Amino acid sequence: MEILIHNPLSRFLIQAFLIIACSRLVGLVARRMEQPMVIAEVTAGILLGPSLFGWLFPDTSAALFASDSLPLLKLVSEVGLIVFMFLIGLELDPKLLRGRGHASVIISHTSIVVPFGLGGLLALYLYPRLSDSSVPFSSFTLFMGVAMSITAFPVLARILTERRLLRTKVGALTITCAAVDDVTAWCILAFVVSIARATGLVGAVWTTVFAVAYIAGMLFVVRPFLVRLGERGSSKEGLSQDLVAVTLLLLIVSSWMTEMIGIHPLFGAFMLGAIMPNGTGFAQSLAEKLEDFAVVFLLPLFFAYSGLRTHIGLLNSADGWMMCGLIILVACLGKFGGSTVAARFTGQGWREASALGILMNTRGLMELIVLNLGLDLGIISPKLFTMMVLMALVTTFMTTPLLRWIYPPEELAKELADVPERTPLPTAAEVFTVLMCVSYERSGPGMVTLASALAGTGPEARRLYALRLIPPTDRGSFYLDQGPERQGAAALTPLLSRAKELGAEVRPLSFVSPKPSHDICNVADVKQADLVLLGWHKPILSQTVLGGTVYEVMRGAHTDVGVLIDRGLAAVRKLLVPFHGTLHDRAALALARRLAQQVGADVTILHVVKPKRRSDDTLGAQRTVDEVFEGEEGGALQKSKVLLKVVEHDSPADAALEEAKRGYDLVLVGVGPEWGLAQRRFGIRAEHVIQGCPTSLLVVRHHEPAAVSARATAPVPKVLPTPLAVEPDRS
Numbered sequence: 001m002e003i004l005i006h007n008p009l010s011r012f013l014i015q016a017f018l019i020i021a022c023s024r025l026v027g028l029v030a031r032r033m034e035q036p037m038v039i040a041e042v043t044a045g046i047l048l049g050p051s052l053f054g055w056l057f058p059d060t061s062a063a064l065f066a067s068d069s070l071p072l073l074k075l076v077s078e079v080g081l082i083v084f085m086f087l088i089g090l091e092l093d094p095k096l097l098r099g100r101g102h103a104s105v106i107i108s109h110t111s112i113v114v115p116f117g118l119g120g121l122l123a124l125y126l127y128p129r130l131s132d133s134s135v136p137f138s139s140f141t142l143f144m145g146v147a148m149s150i151t152a153f154p155v156l157a158r159i160l161t162e163r164r165l166l167r168t169k170v171g172a173l174t175i176t177c178a179a180v181d182d183v184t185a186w187c188i189l190a191f192v193v194s195i196a197r198a199t200g201l202v203g204a205v206w207t208t209v210f211a212v213a214y215i216a217g218m219l220f221v222v223r224p225f226l227v228r229l230g231e232r233g234s235s236k237e238g239l240s241q242d243l244v245a246v247t248l249l250l251l252i253v254s255s256w257m258t259e260m261i262g263i264h265p266l267f268g269a270f271m272l273g274a275i276m277p278n279g280t281g282f283a284q285s286l287a288e289k290l291e292d293f294a295v296v297f298l299l300p301l302f303f304a305y306s307g308l309r310t311h312i313g314l315l316n317s318a319d320g321w322m323m324c325g326l327i328i329l330v331a332c333l334g335k336f337g338g339s340t341v342a343a344r345f346t347g348q349g350w351r352e353a354s355a356l357g358i359l360m361n362t363r364g365l366m367e368l369i370v371l372n373l374g375l376d377l378g379i380i381s382p383k384l385f386t387m388m389v390l391m392a393l394v395t396t397f398m399t400t401p402l403l404r405w406i407y408p409p410e411e412l413a414k415e416l417a418d419v420p421e422r423t424p425l426p427t428a429a430e431v432f433t434v435l436m437c438v439s440y441e442r443s444g445p446g447m448v449t450l451a452s453a454l455a456g457t458g459p460e461a462r463r464l465y466a467l468r469l470i471p472p473t474d475r476g477s478f479y480l481d482q483g484p485e486r487q488g489a490a491a492l493t494p495l496l497s498r499a500k501e502l503g504a505e506v507r508p509l510s511f512v513s514p515k516p517s518h519d520i521c522n523v524a525d526v527k528q529a530d531l532v533l534l535g536w537h538k539p540i541l542s543q544t545v546l547g548g549t550v551y552e553v554m555r556g557a558h559t560d561v562g563v564l565i566d567r568g569l570a571a572v573r574k575l576l577v578p579f580h581g582t583l584h585d586r587a588a589l590a591l592a593r594r595l596a597q598q599v600g601a602d603v604t605i606l607h608v609v610k611p612k613r614r615s616d617d618t619l620g621a622q623r624t625v626d627e628v629f630e631g632e633e634g635g636a637l638q639k640s641k642v643l644l645k646v647v648e649h650d651s652p653a654d655a656a657l658e659e660a661k662r663g664y665d666l667v668l669v670g671v672g673p674e675w676g677l678a679q680r681r682f683g684i685r686a687e688h689v690i691q692g693c694p695t696s697l698l699v700v701r702h703h704e705p706a707a708v709s710a711r712a713t714a715p716v717p718k719v720l721p722t723p724l725a726v727e728p729d730r731s
Contacts, residue, residue, distance in 0.1 A: 011069050012076075018064070019304040020297065022048055034400050034514070036155050038364045041300050042393055045307025055313070065308055077305045080298025081369065082255050082269040087291055088154055088182075089273020090283045103346035104173060107339055108180035111360050112149050114338030115331070116188075119148030122330050126323065130384040142192045143379045146185060147371065147388060148334050152364030152396065153182040159362065159399055165407065170352045174359045177339070181360070186270060189370060190263045196377045197262045210261040215271070222250070223275045230282035239285040247286060264373065299365075306368050306389065309375065314383045324387040331391050335361040355406045362399045367392035432456060432594075433463040435529040436495070436506075437520050437553075443535030444495025446566030446696065450666070451533055452504040453572040453599045454591065464499070464506045465527055466492050467520065469513035517552035524557055531591075532561045546677060546699065554671070554701045560587055561701045569666060569696040572599055576664040578606045578656040584670025587702035592668050602641040606659050608652040657692045664695050671701045 005011045026047070027040035047053060054061035065073075123141040131140055156178045165171035194207040229243065251272055258268035276283050315321055340357030344350065371388050374380040380388070434451040438444050444466070451464050468491045492508050499506040513519045524532050534550055546554070546563065554561050577592045579585050595601045649655035653676045660667050669689065671677045676688045677699055690697060 005063060008069065008072060011064070011066070012072055014064060015069070015073060015304075016297070016301065018048060019044070019300050023300040023303070034404075035397060036158050036364065036400075038152070038155050038303075039393065039397055041303040042306065042368065042389070044300070045303040045305070046310050046312070046389075047307070048304055049307040049310055051307075051310060051312040070305070070308065073301060073305050073308075076298065077302035078265075080294055081302055082251070082265055083290055083294040084299055085266045085269040085369075086251055086273040087287055087294065089270045090276055090278065090287050091154065091157070091273075103343070103348070104176040104180065106346055107173070107342040107356070107360075108177040108184070110342035111151070111177060111181055111335060111339040112184050112188075115148040115334030116145035118330050118334040119145040122148070122327065125326075126384065129323070130381055132381075135379055136196075139192065139196045139379050142188075142195070143374050146189045146192055147367065147374070148331055149181070149185050149188070150363055150366050150370055151178045151181045151185070151335070151360050152362050152366040153178050154366075155364035155396065156359055156362050159359065159403070165355070165359075165403075170348075170355050173343075173348075173352075174356050177356070177360060182366070183274075185366075186267065189373070190267050193264055193373060193377065194262055196379060207262045211258075211263060214257055214261060214268075218254070218271055218275055222254075222272070223277075226250075226275060227277050230277045239282065239289070243282075244286065244289060266369065266373075302372075303368070306372060309372075309382065310386050310389045311382060312386060312390075314386055320383070320387075324390055327387050328391045328394050331363075331395055332361055335395075351406060355403060358399055358402045358406060361395050363392045364396045367395075431463055432531075433527055433529045434465070434531050434533055435520075435524050435527055436464065436466045436533045437516075437535065438466055438468050438491055438495060439535050441491050441494050443564070443566055444492060445498035446569040447533055447535055447564055448495050448499045448502065448504065448506060449569050450564060450572060450698065451531075452499065452502045453595055453601075454531065455504075456598045463527070464504060465523075465529070466495050466506050466508045467523055468492050468508070468510040469516045469519055470510060471513065471516070517549045517556060520549075520553050521556045521558070524559055529559050532557050532559060534561065534563045535566070546671065557703065559703050560591075561703075562591070563699040563701075565690055565693070565697040565699070567694070567696045572601050572665055574663070574665050575601050575603045576606060576656075576660055576667045577603060578608065578652065578659075578667070578669050578675060580608065580652060580670070580672070580674045582670055582672050582674070583702045584672050584700055586670070588668040588670045588698070588700040591698070591700060596642065601665075602643075604643045604645055604659075604664070606656060607644060607646045608649050608655045609646060610648070610650070653689050656689060660693050660695055666696050666698060667693055668698045668700060671699050 005014065022044040023041045026044045027037055030037065030040035030043075048065070050061070054065075120141045123137075123144040126144070127137055127140050157175060160171045160175060165174075190211065191208075194211065197207070229246065232243065251269060254268035254272040255265035256268070258271070259265040276286075278284070315324060336357040338357075339360040340353045343353035343356045348356065368389065371380070371385055371392070375382070375385045432455045434455055436444075436447045436451055438447065448464070448466070455464055492510070496506060496508065509523065511519075520532065520534075523529075532553060534553060550563055572595055575592050575595060577585075577589055579589060589605065592601075592603045592605075596603050645659070647655050647659070652674050656667070656669065656675065669675050669677065677690070690699070
């Protein structure tokens with residue numbers, strides 16, 4: 001070990017490697033549990049500390065994380081905190097603090113006052129047991145009040161985004177209250193730190209005077225300069241390295257000034273970010289340059305440093321764990337209880353009020369920053385620090401599962417898919433609804449061409465929805481400015497342009513989705529879709545087109561699903577339907593019938609039989625086709641040509657490919673192994689029919705046998721609309 005660690009730099013590099021690697025590994029588990037990354041990073045820090053790594057491998061831990069190496073780790077982590085607090089200030093939109101109404105004022109103030117009061121009462125019990133006379137009781141009480149009042153604004157914004165609540169009523173109200181809480185709590189904490197650092201009453205007064213002067217200077221001198229700087233950074237020259245250097249210099253000066261005043265450099269970093277103008281792209285471009293390095297490299301060092309100071313072994317008695325449980329109980333009672341009751345008092349329903357209380361109880365990173373300040377200042381002991389770290393972990397960890405219980409995916413889908421209808425919705429028998437799920441821009445025009453033909457020509461007879469699901473990113477900043485509507489609009493532009501050419505009205509939907517298959521199925525239920533139309537894309541971990549999200553939607557949707565492999569679909573005039581008699585084939589046949597009825601498309605039904613079994617199979621296919629294509633006299637179906645073509649071939653898939661080469665606009669085929677289209681999540685071989693088909697292809701999956709088409713093959717007068725020709729194979 002001494003060979004590897006021969007100087008401070010070598011030790012620091014090994015420490016950084018272990019910290020980042022462990023954070024990312026634990027992060028894989030956290031993502032599977034739908035937990036924010038902060039949970040993984042805090043847990044990784046605790047695992048590398050004396051609670052586990054130091055307990056299992058004491059000699060190795062002592063060598064890697066020697067006490068004389070911790071000051072360097074602390075210094076670098078504090079630099080990371082300064083940059084991150086600047087980013088938090090950038091993320092804080094001042095517009096959230098203005099004009100949000102009576103409810104947000106009451107809830108935000110209650111969510112500060114109630115936890116602060118309960119924290120003060122808890123301090124009466126904890127002070128004689130976990131502190132000593134060298135710590136002033138007033139400082140201890142004020143600190144406990146602040147620690148109970150913190151809400152993790154960045155973690156909260158991340159959870160709201162991933163749970164698709166940010167654009168809902170409860171999400172908008174919660175993020176407003178959290179922003180107010182964030183500012184208020186940091187102001188109170190600055191006051192507490194100034195009191196703890198002051199040498200007496202005169203020192204406290206001077207600290208307050210200098211703090212007020214600093215804030216005034218930032219608002220009235222530095223902010224106008226930043227406005228001009230932002231205008232220059234938003235020009236066509238963009239954000240140059242000189243502008244980044246100027247901003248970093250201001251960050252250093254601001255942090256240094258608050259340190260000299262006696263507050264903390266973090267307040268200076270947060271203040272500079274908060275006054276940075278975010279009406280232009282300057283702040284966003286700046287964050288993009290700084291965020292990845294700060295979040296991926298510097299911030300985990302802070303979590304690891306916190307973990308090295310967390311000694312779970314100090315809670316070696318029943319009394320210790322009882323006090324830890326009491327802290328967690330008081331923290332939840334104050335933040336969750338106070339916020340929930342206040343929200344209910346302002347007229348929110350119990351579901352919305354409970355969701356808001358759960359979200360406001362999230363602490364995460366901000367709590368750890370506060371706790372480390374308290375430990376550095378000597379206000380709290382290492383034992384109390386450990387208890388409070390566990391409280392921060394528990395209250396953050398419980399947010400996502402409780403929120404999923406209060407706000408199940410079905411309820412979220414109802415809110416997110418609630419697009420006001422411009423015209424009254426016809427009865428279910430008159431309307432045909434298609435939900436188009438757009439993954440890539442290029443798939444949009446072909447999807448709307450097919451959907452418009454399926455749904456019909458009159459707006460009163462169709463409902464077309466274009467759904468764009470945006471995968472969540474690793475970025476933590478600027479979620480409030482990068483709305484899914486803006487990203488979704490860009491991806492849906494080709495589809496909407498094509499819809500305008502066709503004269504079809506399409507209602508766009510877009511939101512962030514960590515589980516696209518679940519959201520597609522939920523939106524389809526909410527909109528009562530007759531068909532879910534998916535665009536083709538090859539899954540990352542599979543060679544099969546019908547794997548991944550497509551497979552999950554096919555398995556989970558409560559309606560028919562079609563996967564369009566678009567190879568330049570511009571019109572739907574000539575259709576080929578390979579037919580083998582399965583329920584999925586019947587569903588493909590029913591869609592072909594609808595296309596024939598709505599747009600007068602000619603339909604060729606290809607029935608493939610084994611050699612020497614031609615007559616019996618042909619008769620069965622004839623009866624099925626007669627049942628599906630019987631319809632009312634008149635209409636577009638009268639003008640279409642329906643042809644049943646029977647061929648002998650050992651391979652139905654190869655026979656379908658040979659026929660598809662004869663010039664069709666679209667091939668409709670039911671999913672199934674007879675066509676080489678088995679549904680499977682993973683696969684190492686691409687589907688032969690999909691890869692070899694020379695024209696556009698629609699793979700159809702039928703929902704359930706009982707529903708064979710109460711819509712598509714409803715009983716009607718038994719009159720064949722056009723003579724059904726049966727053509728033998730001439731090949």
